[in-house]
Amino acid sequence: MPAIRHHIPDDLLMGYAAGVLPQAFDLVVATHVSLSDDARARLASYEALGGAVLSDLDQAQIDEDSLDRTLAKIKGMAPEPRPEPSRGVFPSPLRKVVGGDADAVRWKGVGLGAKQSVLCSDGEATARLLYIPAGQAMPKHSHRGMEMTLVLQGAFRDEDGVFARGDIEVADQQVDHTPIAEPGEDCICLVATDGRLKFQGLLPRIAQPFLGI
Amino acid sequence: MEKTEAHWVATIAAIAQNQDQKAFAEVFRHFAPKVKAFLIKSGADVSLAEECMQDVMATLWHKAHLYDPSRASVATWIFTIARNRKIDLLRRYARPEPEDLPWGPEDAPDQADVIALQQESTKLAEAIRKLPAKQRELIERAYFGDLTHSEIAAETGLPLGTIKSRIRLALERLRHAMN
Numbered sequence: 490m491p492a493i494r495h496h497i498p499d500d501l502l503m504g505y506a507a508g509v510l511p512q513a514f515d516l517v518v519a520t521h522v523s524l525s526d527d528a529r530a531r532l533a534s535y536e537a538l539g540g541a542v543l544s545d546l547d548q549a550q551i552d553e554d555s556l557d558r559t560l561a562k563i564k565g566m567a568p569e570p571r572p573e574p575s576r577g578v579f580p581s582p583l584r585k586v587v588g589g590d591a592d593a594v595r596w597k598g599v600g601l602g603a604k605q606s607v608l609c610s611d612g613e614a615t616a617r618l619l620y621i622p623a624g625q626a627m628p629k630h631s632h633r634g635m636e637m638t639l640v641l642q643g644a645f646r647d648e649d650g651v652f653a654r655g656d657i658e659v660a661d662q663q664v665d666h667t668p669i670a671e672p673g674e675d676c677i678c679l680v681a682t683d684g685r686l687k688f689q690g691l692l693p694r695i696a697q698p699f700l701g702i
Numbered sequence: 703m704e705k706t707e708a709h710w711v712a713t714i715a716a717i718a719q720n721q722d723q724k725a726f727a728e729v730f731r732h733f734a735p736k737v738k739a740f741l742i743k744s745g746a747d748v749s750l751a752e753e754c755m756q757d758v759m760a761t762l763w764h765k766a767h768l769y770d771p772s773r774a775s776v777a778t779w780i781f782t783i784a785r786n787r788k789i790d791l792l793r794r795y796a797r798p799e800p801e802d803l804p805w806g807p808e809d810a811p812d813q814a815d816v817i818a819l820q821q822e823s824t825k826l827a828e829a830i831r832k833l834p835a836k837q838r839e840l841i842e843r844a845y846f847g848d849l850t851h852s853e854i855a856a857e858t859g860l861p862l863g864t865i866k867s868r869i870r871l872a873l874e875r876l877r878h879a880m881n
Contacts, residue, residue, distance in 0.1 A: 530870040559759045
């Protein structure tokens with residue numbers, strides 16, 4: 490477990506527990522929880538709230554043959570395997586979407602050695618991996634919606650401090666930030682946004698249509 | 703008579719260890735109608751809710767050996783299965799789930815943790831019943847998916863502190879046992 494200094498806000502954990510987040514945010518929350526027992530315990534408490542809501546519901550009428558049909562379904566299904574302890578850079582929810590660990594990502598260069606890979610985008614929100622060479626700045630940007638950035642490898646620094654593996658930064662549209670990858674290891678982040686990123690500065694603005702951000 | 707949390711935990715264990723169909727039928731009679739009600743409240747029509755509920759209960763059978771009673775009550779565990787199945791069906795994508803801890807029968811959860819979690823779950827359910835009607839309704843709407851994520855403000859007044867600390871302790875013991 491990495492020592493996490495920047496935690497996820499409660500409203501996102503409750504949103505994930507209730508199942509109302511866009512897919513891109515679900516992916517970031519599930520990946521962060523995989524790396525943080527603090528987030529796992531907080532999420533579990535919001536799920537306990539869901540369990541209490543379920544317990545208090547009045548029973549709906551079920552079909553007469555409901556149990557028999559369920560038992561028939563059981564016969565056709567394989568038991569769920571036990572989870573394997575994971576090794577590598579990406580926790581399992583992210584590995585499922587990528588189709589492998591960090592070496593399986595299909596990167597696209599976005600200039601100055603930085604790369605990205607869009608993982609899912611459904612009109613509501615987009616999740617992407619970003620790769621920033623050590624010591625290099627991400628293009629200065631602001632955004633209209635919310636942005637969640639989870640560090641998976643290396644670290645970055647911005648106005649709010651240093652973010653390392655497992656740390657998460659949640660920024661709203663007011664934040665106008667300039668993250669810089671720390672020296673040492675190249676930085677890989679999982680980023681979800683629910684509005685288009687707005688880059689400032691000439692080069693990134695030219696690159697923006699190609700980034701599809 | 704209302705069955706205790708300890709009873710349901712033992713019932714899931716009987717399914718996991720002995721593929722006990724009688725135990726399953728009992729869990730089914732109690733929880734299947736609630737799962738179906740949850741799915742209907744979440745916007746599924748009656749026939750989709752029935753189909754989806756059967757999937758949820760079949761998944762419960764196949765995941766029974768992965769249920770950890772030191773981290774969730776049976777109702778909470780069933781809620782998470784139902785929520786995931788609902789998202790798979792209504793939103794047509796496989797919901798990303800956190801990596802689970804690879805605990806096995808050899809490092810079974812501490813009995814004291816299991817009992818403490820059962821007590822906290824019962825207390826939480828009581829505390830929620832005592833909330834003002836408006837706040838309760840807001841929580842229910844959130845879990846039925848009636849609120850968007852921007853409408854879910856951090857609910858600071860919720861009595862979740864103790865259950866969270868309990869789960870945190872159980873996780874620490876589990877991590878310790880794994881090392």
